[in-house]
Amino acid sequence: MSLVVVGSVAYDGVETPHGKVDRMLGGAATYISMAASYFVPVKLVGVVGDDFAPEDAALLASRQVDLEGLERVAGGRTFFWQGVYSADMNDRATLRTDLNVFADFNPKLPESYRSEPHLFLGNIQPALQKNVRGQMRGLKLTGGDTMNYWINDFRGELLETIREWDFLLINDSEARLLSGEQNLRRAATRILDMGPHTLVIKRGEYGAILFRRGMHFMAPGYLLETVFDPTGAGDCFAGGFIGYLAGRGVGASGGAVDAAELRRAVIYGSVMGSFCCERFGLDRFRTLRRDEIDARYQEFLNCTAF
Amino acid sequence: MSLVVVGSVAYDGVETPHGKVDRMLGGAATYISMAASYFVPVKLVGVVGDDFAPEDAALLASRQVDLEGLERVAGGRTFFWQGVYSADMNDRATLRTDLNVFADFNPKLPESYRSEPHLFLGNIQPALQKNVRGQMRGLKLTGGDTMNYWINDFRGELLETIREWDFLLINDSEARLLSGEQNLRRAATRILDMGPHTLVIKRGEYGAILFRRGMHFMAPGYLLETVFDPTGAGDCFAGGFIGYLAGRGVGASGGAVDAAELRRAVIYGSVMGSFCCERFGLDRFRTLRRDEIDARYQEFLNCTAF
Numbered sequence: 199m200s201l202v203v204v205g206s207v208a209y210d211g212v213e214t215p216h217g218k219v220d221r222m223l224g225g226a227a228t229y230i231s232m233a234a235s236y237f238v239p240v241k242l243v244g245v246v247g248d249d250f251a252p253e254d255a256a257l258l259a260s261r262q263v264d265l266e267g268l269e270r271v272a273g274g275r276t277f278f279w280q281g282v283y284s285a286d287m288n289d290r291a292t293l294r295t296d297l298n299v300f301a302d303f304n305p306k307l308p309e310s311y312r313s314e315p316h317l318f319l320g321n322i323q324p325a326l327q328k329n330v331r332g333q334m335r336g337l338k339l340t341g342g343d344t345m346n347y348w349i350n351d352f353r354g355e356l357l358e359t360i361r362e363w364d365f366l367l368i369n370d371s372e373a374r375l376l377s378g379e380q381n382l383r384r385a386a387t388r389i390l391d392m393g394p395h396t397l398v399i400k401r402g403e404y405g406a407i408l409f410r411r412g413m414h415f416m417a418p419g420y421l422l423e424t425v426f427d428p429t430g431a432g433d434c435f436a437g438g439f440i441g442y443l444a445g446r447g448v449g450a451s452g453g454a455v456d457a458a459e460l461r462r463a464v465i466y467g468s469v470m471g472s473f474c475c476e477r478f479g480l481d482r483f484r485t486l487r488r489d490e491i492d493a494r495y496q497e498f499l500n501c502t503a504f
Numbered sequence: 505m506s507l508v509v510v511g512s513v514a515y516d517g518v519e520t521p522h523g524k525v526d527r528m529l530g531g532a533a534t535y536i537s538m539a540a541s542y543f544v545p546v547k548l549v550g551v552v553g554d555d556f557a558p559e560d561a562a563l564l565a566s567r568q569v570d571l572e573g574l575e576r577v578a579g580g581r582t583f584f585w586q587g588v589y590s591a592d593m594n595d596r597a598t599l600r601t602d603l604n605v606f607a608d609f610n611p612k613l614p615e616s617y618r619s620e621p622h623l624f625l626g627n628i629q630p631a632l633q634k635n636v637r638g639q640m641r642g643l644k645l646t647g648g649d650t651m652n653y654w655i656n657d658f659r660g661e662l663l664e665t666i667r668e669w670d671f672l673l674i675n676d677s678e679a680r681l682l683s684g685e686q687n688l689r690r691a692a693t694r695i696l697d698m699g700p701h702t703l704v705i706k707r708g709e710y711g712a713i714l715f716r717r718g719m720h721f722m723a724p725g726y727l728l729e730t731v732f733d734p735t736g737a738g739d740c741f742a743g744g745f746i747g748y749l750a751g752r753g754v755g756a757s758g759g760a761v762d763a764a765e766l767r768r769a770v771i772y773g774s775v776m777g778s779f780c781c782e783r784f785g786l787d788r789f790r791t792l793r794r795d796e797i798d799a800r801y802q803e804f805l806n807c808t809a810f
Binding site for chain 2: 286401407413416461462499500503504
């Protein structure tokens with residue numbers, strides 16, 4: 199039983215106060231898959247050009263991420279993003295976005311992917327997310343994220359899409375934009391009326407809040423001594439969240455999900471997001487071990503229990 | 505056994521997106537005392553002018569706040585502050601500050617206050633805080649807060665003062681300013697080297713973090729559906745924190761404090777800060793009952809346990 203992850207695979211150029219990398223493996227689907235791979239086998243769906251390096255495919259394969267669904271477009275180039283972070287790393291400016299082969303991404307799932315029970319739909323055009331979901335049979339748990347561009351300019355299409363999801367995972371500004379409510383508790387109530395029975399609102403360094411009808415759960419962000427590079431932290435949160443649930447075989451039958459498992463999934467999300475920030479790009483995952491993840495989970499318990 | 509609270513007593517003019525009040529009872533010592541009064545008898549030290557209204561003294565007295573230490577300056581006027589909040593209430597602009605009798609505040613403690621075991625020093629000039637502490641005998645637990653003005657312009661005096669404290673309670677920007685460190689974990693380490701064995705960093709709507717050497721505890725902010733007026737919320741946090749500890753008779757012998765009690769105190773601080781925001785000024789405390797406080801404490805448990 200595997201988790202299917204759909205989204206961007208990219209090369210990133212990143213500058214933070216701690217250094218600069220001109221080109222490194224990135225993309226939402228990459229971060230989500232790497233983080234989730236500690237909990238469950240992952241099958242990735244994405245697109246790259248023929249500049250996609252064998253060592254990058256090897257890094258994913260080293261974490262047992264299945265790449266049969268990674269389309270390679272001959273003569274095309276991989277999505278490239280370049281950005282620079284502010285001194286406190288709470289803001290970033292995009293210097294360059296070359297969509298390249300990602301502009302025509304139209305995910306077709308390999309037959310071997312279609313009967314998997316867990317699906318995470320990374321941030322791509324909502325109609326494509328909907329189409330991917332339609333290619334799956336026997337899903338037990340489906341969710342994903344989105345961004346302000348789709349919320350603003352593809353609202354109808356987005357609402358059609360998330361109506362079928364079990365969970366939506368977005369950040370606080372996106373939740374405000376989607377709901378039209380400034381207050382997060384009211385925003386959550388509105389969004390839970392749009393279809394998903396579970397909503398996770400990410401708040402960056404301040405952690406995340408899980409909402410279901412009539413309950414919520416608040417997880418703090420891990421207090422790192424040094425944030426090297428926040429790129430991908432939100433996607434690693436998503437990977438830890440859905441990876442944990444998929445690994446535990448958690449499903450949603452008529453909206454009924456084990457709430458205790460959802461709480462633990464949020465903590466594992468925070469754990470994976472925190473590790474991501476400790477090195478540039480995906481570097482932390484080259485050495486990270488499962489026992490380090492469980493030790494940090496225990497740290498979360500210790501620093502929140504009263 | 506009572507808690508002694510020192511600080512400003514004021515009249516405030518406040519405008520938030522929910523309304524406008526031209527003049528209402530305020531001041532740090534007032535908010536701290538009202539919040540703490542649910543846990544322990546409070547003795548207030550402050551100064552007012554002869555415009556101080558009998559109904560405001562009556563409100564404090566209705567919560568068993570002892571006013572023997574509230575100096576009344578004949579012919580003087582009470583400290584007045586006026587401010588307006590931004591649309592999201594995360595910022596506020598000061599429109600007017602008339603220090604009035606507070607400019608010459610030089611607290612002298614009534615004899616009946618001097619042998620109390622618990623002292624909270626609200627934000628006043630550090631030398632005055634130090635002087636007040638010197639008037640007390642037999643203190644079991646001392647702490648207080650400060651602000652950027654004293655950190656910037658009275659740094660030496662401030663360091664002399666907090667060296668003698670058990671705990672310091674400040675917000676995140678003040679912690680960064682005091683320590684010279686942007687990262688809160690590093691900032692806390694620096695500040696714990698300055699004297700206090702316990703540090704609480706308030707993060708507004710994002711909650712608070714308790715730091716001691718080798719441990720920390722993170723409490724979320726309560727998710728209110730409507731924030732009416734955040735004025736005094738940080739002071740009510742302080743009142744809930746020290747009030748709970750004083751009510752439980754918690755002391756610091758050589759820096760050893762019951763860490764479980766400190767964690768609970770932080771949650772009670774968050775609880776009291778959250779109630780404060782539900783109405784203008786001190787209005788929520790006109791009706792608030794202890795069982796509502798304990799119910800909200802239980803809500804904090806429910807929304808953080810995993």
